[in-house]
Amino acid sequence: MFGVMTLNKGDKLRNMDKRRGSMPFPLHLQNLHRRSMPVDDRELRSMPEAQPTELASLMRFSPEEEHRSSCVSDSSDSVISSGSDSDGQVYKVVLLGEHGVGKSSLARIFGGVEDSNDCEETGNTYDRSLVVDDEETSILLYDIWEQDNSQWLKDQCMRMGDAYIIVYSVTDKSSFEKASELRIQLRRARQSENIPIILVGNKSDLVRSREVSVDEGSACAVVFDCKFIETSASLHHNVHDLFEGIVRQIRLRKDSKEENARRMANCKRRESISKKAKRFLGRMVARKNKKMAFRQKSKSCHDLSVL
């Protein structure tokens, strides 16, 4: 489940996942699918010459935001709460990637403002609690990478994230190459840390203009030791899976082994028989054919619920 607290609302959100970006957004769902808590860094756009200290103050939590952590929207039908989870932790997720690959489109879906026609008018940081595997986690998503050309801001982005989403467009080979560069930069900046990173091939709906295959994407993820998913922000395809995945990847690293084992056991209990059978067969085949090792590994880069 993604961003939901009740089953009914969850169903509504899942249905929304199926709608195309161009479709008008149903009025009765608008307050379910809103950006929950913008952190107003809009000024970043209007102050390209901003000094590091000014930019820093925009990226830091204010006391009100810290306090907000325990607040959940009091709207009775709101399914998206804002602020931190029970232990007060808010995880910062940073979107990286070349111009025009769809970072803002993905961020707006996360924040529930994807119907805004004017990107300039929307904020670039989204604060939202997601319910994944029946547990709530607070995420602060930063879409500020291509905000201005400040090297300082880029360095901050590399340092500040608890997790990263590196986006390229499957229709643009150079954005794919740039994604690899970003992965290398990130590795340099955070050498000893095991940070969750998901490589995202966006615009998968543009089949005819595809320049990067799924196999190239997964191979890159295997080489760079990160997770991989293809999305279409326009069709909302896999976007919820992406954000659920980043939550799971964070939990796998931040929470204790026991806690993750308990979650895994719960997930397996809920797993359908066909999924269980598929997993069992996959293991059997892999055991029989050791040459499958690479393929298995590349398969696991698609599974965002395991390390």
Ligand SMILES: Nc1nc2c(ncn2[C@@H]2O[C@H](COP(=O)(O)OP(=O)(O)OP(=O)(O)O)[C@@H](O)[C@H]2O)c(=O)[nH]1
């Ligand atoms: N067909 C298609 N178009 C998309 C998709 N995602 C984004 N776009 C379009 O690609 C263009 C760029 O999208 P943005 O979300 O602004 O990309 P960005 O990475 O934030 O770009 P910058 O703000 O310049 O860094 C827009 O016209 C989007 O409508 C997608 O999945 N499929």
